[in-house]
Amino acid sequence: MTVRSRRPRARGMRVLVGVGTMGVVVGMVAACGASAEDDSDPDQRSFALPGRTLTVDSDDSALEVVVSDDVKDRNVRVTRWFDGRTVMGESPKVTWNMDKDRLTFRVKCSGVISNCSAKHRVVVPRDVALTILNKDGKVTATGLREPLKVRTADGSVTVQDARGPLDLSSVDGSVRAVDVTSKRISATSRDGSVRLELAAAPDRVEVRSKDGSVNVALPVTKSGGDGGAASYRVDSETVDGGSDISVPRDTRSPHHVSVRSVDGSVTVRSAN
Structure with missing residues (x-):
């Protein structure tokens, strides 16, 4: 009887410790804001542009667009900075995709607590007519x-x-x-x-x-x-x-x- 009475108490203590630990983790994620500027090793990619029009479609990211210094360069060059963390959710994910003349950036960041920050720098050819669609950035x-x-x-x-x-x-x-x-x-x-x-x-x-x-x-x-x-x-x-x-x-x-x-x-x- 004594053993049985102790085991529930021990399990209860472990649950309380687990909840306390989770609270600390949640507090740390909430307190430490994500910043794309902290990404010291950004991703880079180049996309071929078939024509002279480009649409950049982005969610949850800051965008910086500049013109290429090379007049012969027909590619769209992207540098991406990202920092993110979640609690009780899927791992943060960032994607980029070029479909014809539409370049799409997406950030997936969800959980009980989520904190993500993204920034994209896009270098475009000099003769491109540009459309930018952006939400939350x-x-x-x-x-x-x-x-x-x-x-x-x-x-x-x-x-x-x-x-x-x-x-x-x-x-x-x-x-x-x-x-x-x-x-x-x-x-x-x-x-x-x-x-x-x-x-x-x-x-x-x-x-x-x-x-x-x-x-x-x-x-x-x-x-x-x-x-x-x-x-x-x-x-x-x-x-x-x-x-x-x-x-x-x-x-x-x-x-x-x-x-x-x-x-x-x-x-x-x-x-x-």
Whole structure:
């Protein structure tokens, strides 16, 4: 009888120790946030691109897109950083796949506690028209010369030194374009600000924002050193937000700027 009474108590103690140990493990995973920057040995891969269009489709990853320095390079080159851990779930998994002109990145990270972080750097040929579809991660694109279309959810968009037409949209994230010479720009944001800083007078800029401010900086000195001034046909409308338009205005100007904002201020100002 004594032996029998001791065994249940011993098993109970082992269960309690197991639960305590699991609690410590869960706490450690929750406290130690995963960071792709901690990956000191990133994976690399090259994908052949059959044409001059590319769609990058990504979930749960930060994206950095740049243009290749080699004008003859027709491949898409990817570097991937990843760090992840789970408790009581499948091992984290990251995949990449190229199907014709669509490059897909996926991150699988699930469990009672899961903590994963991924980042992809994509180097594209110089003459590629690019579409980026991203969810749960910021997007940065630099140096693109051809049309760029970006759609994000739960992530910001930053474009630098672009020349081709821009079509940028974000839900729950800001949109920013800096030092761009694009002639046509469309920027839409919901629950995030829009900031455009243009280095050349555009033909048309169209901005739509809900629950976020809009700030557009336009050059008012024409390029070429002739000392002339650029003026703009500005069409602005705000709901529950102030408006400050300080660039030279002309209803006959070929440079058209259209801004609509709900629950956010609008500023259209000089960039120089």
